[in-house]
Amino acid sequence: MRIGIVLYPTFGGSGVLATELGIALANEGHQVHFITYRQPVRLSGFNANIFYHEVRVPTYPLFDYPPYETALASTIVDVAINQRLELLHVHYAIPHASSAYMAKKILQKNEGINLPIITTLHGTDITLVGKDATYEPVVTFSINESDAITAVSENLKEETYKSFDIKKDIEVIYNFVDVSRFSKKPIDAFRKAVAPDGERIIIHASNFRKIKRVDDVVRIFEMINRKVPSKLMMVGDGPERHAAEELSRELGICDHVRFVGKQEQMEDIMAISDLFLLTSEYESFGLSALEAMAAYVPVVSSNAGGLPEVNVHGETGFMAPVGHVKEMADYGIQILQDDQTLAGFKQRAFDHASLFDIKNIVPKYEALYESVLEGKLVG
Numbered sequence: 606m607r608i609g610i611v612l613y614p615t616f617g618g619s620g621v622l623a624t625e626l627g628i629a630l631a632n633e634g635h636q637v638h639f640i641t642y643r644q645p646v647r648l649s650g651f652n653a654n655i656f657y658h659e660v661r662v663p664t665y666p667l668f669d670y671p672p673y674e675t676a677l678a679s680t681i682v683d684v685a686i687n688q689r690l691e692l693l694h695v696h697y698a699i700p701h702a703s704s705a706y707m708a709k710k711i712l713q714k715n716e717g718i719n720l721p722i723i724t725t726l727h728g729t730d731i732t733l734v735g736k737d738a739t740y741e742p743v744v745t746f747s748i749n750e751s752d753a754i755t756a757v758s759e760n761l762k763e764e765t766y767k768s769f770d771i772k773k774d775i776e777v778i779y780n781f782v783d784v785s786r787f788s789k790k791p792i793d794a795f796r797k798a799v800a801p802d803g804e805r806i807i808i809h810a811s812n813f814r815k816i817k818r819v820d821d822v823v824r825i826f827e828m829i830n831r832k833v834p835s836k837l838m839m840v841g842d843g844p845e846r847h848a849a850e851e852l853s854r855e856l857g858i859c860d861h862v863r864f865v866g867k868q869e870q871m872e873d874i875m876a877i878s879d880l881f882l883l884t885s886e887y888e889s890f891g892l893s894a895l896e897a898m899a900a901y902v903p904v905v906s907s908n909a910g911g912l913p914e915v916n917v918h919g920e921t922g923f924m925a926p927v928g929h930v931k932e933m934a935d936y937g938i939q940i941l942q943d944d945q946t947l948a949g950f951k952q953r954a955f956d957h958a959s960l961f962d963i964k965n966i967v968p969k970y971e972a973l974y975e976s977v978l979e980g981k982l983v984g
C-alpha cells in the first residue's frame with residue numbers, strides 16, 4: 606500500500622506512535638509518506654520505503670498566524686497526486702482531520718480521486734483542546750467525515766462519545782511498543798554515573814505540561830528517597846520544568862534529581878531505571894509508561910483516563926487517585942524496598958507490556974486499512 610501519515614514531528618506521544626507505526630509499515634513493505642512541518646524526532650536512518658514531505662508555511666507580513674492548516678491540506682493534495690497515495694492516516698485530530706477533509710474534497714472534485722481518511726484520536730485532541738468551543742464544531746465535523754476512526758484506549762473512545770456528537774464507530778487500537786528494542790541490557794557505566802552508591806533509579810519522562818503534574822513527581826520522589834536511597838531522572842522539557850527544578854531545590858533534594866532534557870535514546874535510560882512515575886491528571890493511554898514496562902520498569906501512576914488499561918494495580922505497579930502523592934510514594938517504597946519484590950514487579954511489567962508488542966498491534970492497523978480500501982468508492 607502507499608500510505609500517507611500526517612503527524613506532529615515532536616516528542617509528544619502521538620508523534621512518536623505515528624512515526625513508529627510508519628517505520629513498522631515500511632518494514633512490512635508498504636510505501637510510507639510522512640507529511641509534517643519538521644523531520645519527526647524518531648525518524649532517522651535510511652529506509653527505501655520511507656518518504657518525508659515537509660509542509661512549508663510561507664510567512665507574510667499580514668499573517669499574525671500563518672495558515673498551517675491550509676498549507677497542510679495543499680501538501681496532502683500534492684503528495685496524494687504525485688505519490689499516488691491509496692489512503693491517508695492522520696494522527697491527532699487538530700488540525701489534521703480537517704486539513705485531510707479539505708484535501709479529500711479537492712482531490713475528489715479536481716482529480717476524481719477518492720482518498721480514504723483514517724483519523725486516530727490520541728488524547729488532548731479530544732479531552733482538552735478539542736472540546737473547547739473554539740474548535741469543537743470543526744473537530745466533530747472532521748471526525749465524522751473520516752472513513753474510519755480509531756482511539757488509543759477504551760477510555761478515550763468513551764470520552765469521545767461523551768464530548769462530541771460522533772455518528773460512527775470508533776475502533777480501539779491500543780498504543781504499542783517494540784519490546785525487542787526496549788528490553789535492552791543496562792549499561793553498567795551509565796547506571797554507576799547516575800547512582801554511584803547503588804541507589805535505586807526513578808524516572809519520569811514527559812513534555813512537562815501542566816496536565817503531567819510534574820510537581821507531584823518531585824514530591825513523591827522526596828518521600829521515597831527518605832526511606833529508600835534513590836536518584837530521580839527527569840526526562841523531557843516543557844513549561845513546568847522550571848517550577849519542578851525550583852521545587853527540588855526547595856525540598857533540598859536537587860543533588861538527587863537530574864533534569865536531562867529531551868532524549869532520543871529512551872531505551873538506554875529506561876534500561877537502568879527501577880521505577881517510572883506518571884502522575885498525570887489525564888492520560889488517554891500513557892505510552893511512556895508502556896515503554897518503561899517494556900524495559901522491565903514497574904510503574905506508579907495516577908488512575909486517570911486509560912492508565913488502568915496499561916498499568917495493572919498490584920501487578921505491574923500501582924495506581925492512586927490524581928494528586929495522592931503520599932499514597933503513590935508508599936507504593937513506590939513498597940516496590941523498591943527489596944530486590945526480590947522489585948524483581949517480581951519488573952518481570953510482570955515486562956510480561957504485560959509484551960501484550961502490546963508492535964508485532965501484535967500493527968497488523969490491526971493493516972487490517973483496518975484493508976477493510977477501508979475494500980469499501981472504497983472510487984470517484
Ligand code: GMT
Pocket residue numbers: 617618619620622697727728729730757780811812816887888889890891892893
Ligand atoms: O500528552 C502528551 O504527552 C502528548 C500527547 C499527544 O497527543 O501527542 O499524548 C497523547 O497520546 C499518546 C499516544 O497515543 C498517549 O499515550 C498519551 O496518553 C496522550 N496524552 C494524554 O492523553 C495527555
